[in-house]
Amino acid sequence: MMQAFPGRRLKSTAILCSSMIVLFVFFHFCFDGAPSIRSISSFSSKLPTLSGEPLVVSHDGNGPSQDVKETLVALVSQKQRPISTLMTVTKISSRAPVPTNLEENHVSQPILSSTFSSTNAEPEATHAISNPLDSSGAIVAAVSLSTNLSWVHELQNPIWTLHRYDHDSPHPPPSTYFPVNKGNEAMMYLSYILNNYDALPTYSIFIHGHRTSWHQEGDIVELVNALRFRALDQEGYTPLRCDWYPSCPAEIRPLDRDAVVWGPGVWRHEVEVEIAEAWAVLFASEELPRTIASQCCAQFAVTRSAILRRPKAEYESMRDWLVNTSLSNDISGRVFEKLWAYIFTKEAVRCPPPGRCACDYFGMCGERKWMVPPEGLRKWDEE
Ligand SMILES: *[C@@H]1O[C@H](CO)[C@@H](O)[C@H](O)[C@H]1NC(C)=O
Numbered sequence: 001m002m003q004a005f006p007g008r009r010l011k012s013t014a015i016l017c018s019s020m021i022v023l024f025v026f027f028h029f030c031f032d033g034a035p036s037i038r039s040i041s042s043f044s045s046k047l048p049t050l051s052g053e054p055l056v057v058s059h060d061g062n063g064p065s066q067d068v069k070e071t072l073v074a075l076v077s078q079k080q081r082p083i084s085t086l087m088t089v090t091k092i093s094s095r096a097p098v099p100t101n102l103e104e105n106h107v108s109q110p111i112l113s114s115t116f117s118s119t120n121a122e123p124e125a126t127h128a129i130s131n132p133l134d135s136s137g138a139i140v141a142a143v144s145l146s147t148n149l150s151w152v153h154e155l156q157n158p159i160w161t162l163h164r165y166d167h168d169s170p171h172p173p174p175s176t177y178f179p180v181n182k183g184n185e186a187m188m189y190l191s192y193i194l195n196n197y198d199a200l201p202t203y204s205i206f207i208h209g210h211r212t213s214w215h216q217e218g219d220i221v222e223l224v225n226a227l228r229f230r231a232l233d234q235e236g237y238t239p240l241r242c243d244w245y246p247s248c249p250a251e252i253r254p255l256d257r258d259a260v261v262w263g264p265g266v267w268r269h270e271v272e273v274e275i276a277e278a279w280a281v282l283f284a285s286e287e288l289p290r291t292i293a294s295q296c297c298a299q300f301a302v303t304r305s306a307i308l309r310r311p312k313a314e315y316e317s318m319r320d321w322l323v324n325t326s327l328s329n330d331i332s333g334r335v336f337e338k339l340w341a342y343i344f345t346k347e348a349v350r351c352p353p354p355g356r357c358a359c360d361y362f363g364m365c366g367e368r369k370w371m372v373p374p375e376g377l378r379k380w381d382e383e
């Protein structure tokens, strides 16, 4: 089970205080008349970080400031929503009148709902995302020398730094050292953790370098831009793919060997056997779970604190296992593919409902058809 975050109460208090400060500053501006509303957008980048996501208030300066004031009051007094969810990105535009009753007006959409929506959000809304002041991030790409990663420059948030691991590089630089090219991306991911363990960034996103792929929820640039830091802070680990196909909710049954398989199940059986075999070496003091499952495909975002839940020595022995193993890369790499979610969360079955995954982690909240597991497998709980 995921451990409760002891800092959560502290965090809500911090959020509340921060919001009050923001409101205070805001009212100060409104009523003292002095700096125009436009200046709010100029200081927006200096606003306090709220649970990892910044509150950004911008205004084009043409409308009455009263609208903005009323909107903020309405935002904060919305009882049914915790304050923190209001603090994602707040774009207040004076082009349309901002009503006090936000529930019933379409203008509330870009303010209160997702900042990422390919269809109905104002394009400015995504640009309003700025980096949480005290956070940093790594894009950890397990790629080959020929992989074109120029899309990294299109990421909006300046926190991201690329850590490029070319598996075919004859002389990887010390900063991206790995002992041997084995186990596909697993060797690169573990080497990144070991190379950076003592100075990890707040967030690390582990990827294969594809711009688009069925392995992930759409274009990687949009996905990273849309990533919800607040949700990631809470979860510790979020997959970059939300669909349950083909690995949730019960892909690996290492003791019973009775998994109901859907999808191609490439090397699945061999991997199941090897997970059982390697468990005691990889997770010495942890019991082999009956069921292991998580959203597919070895691409995910993880927080520093989730990585640090395990001591460095454990990652070292995981990598040693890879270095030592005589298994093929196809199998040894997949042993880790099935285990990443467990490694960072200690939850053996980590299958959030796909719709909630897409909405909570990426703000993709629209109606969508998801692949439904066949007869014999549990479907997600409808919420
Ligand atoms: C890499 O991809 C970008 C488009 O994303 C393209 O403009 C650029 O020419 C490519 N570079 C190489 C070396 O192929």
Ligand SMILES: *[C@@H]1O[C@H](CO)[C@@H](O)[C@H](O)[C@H]1NC(C)=O
Pocket (backbone or CB within 6 Å): 281, 317, 318, 320, 321, 324
């Ligand atoms: C890897 O092999 C070395 C040398 O045979 C051995 O000392 C070490 O315990 C092995 N480590 C793992 C994790 O299998």
